[in-house]
Amino acid sequence: MPQVVAVPATLTPPTVVVDARPSQPLPASPSTTHRETHANTAQRYASTPRRLSADRALARRADANMRADVARNIAIARVGLDKNDLSSARRAVMNALAEQPGNGAALQMQHELVSREQERDAKLGYARLCMRQAQWVCAWHNAGRALTIDASSSEARELISRAMVEHSAGGTRSFDPSLPGANSE
Secondary structure, three states: OOOOOOOOHHHOOOOOOOOOOOOOOOOOOHHHHHHHHHHHHHHHHHHHHHHHHHHHHHHHHHHHHHHHHHHHHHHHHHHHHHOOOHHHHHHHHHHHHHHOOOOHHHHHHHHHHHHHHHHHHHHHHHHHHHHHOOOHHHHHHHHHHHHHHOOOOHHHHHHHHHHHHHHHHOOOOOOOOOOOOOOOO
């Protein structure tokens, strides 16, 4: 016969209290999840054609604005070149090329602009050389040509002013383009 042993009351296992609420929500059943996902996807795709057409319209407006900006900058550059204002023409051409790097009209104007700037720089170089040699009429003449090429050239204006001051301070004859040496470069 098996022996029965009495267990004292102090050796009883402690009671454990378990929280009945789970700390995380239980995952939905696969069929419920599939239906919700399908509903969300269907709703997303239903709004996609409207969203795509709105995106396309926005892109068309942005493209039209960019083309308008490029056209405006090209027009400003043309006016600058026509008025011999090379600094505003350069700014407008560079803005147009920043928007559309391959724009033919802007590239052609840039070529014309560079050509005029080189011609202006050559005339300014001659004027500086004449100033160093104290040939005031020559300096005045070449700086004037540079100013005719680029009306925005502050250096040309400065050289003309200095040549006029030096010329009148020297007490030499007044400027007369028909006199010898007036056309020397």
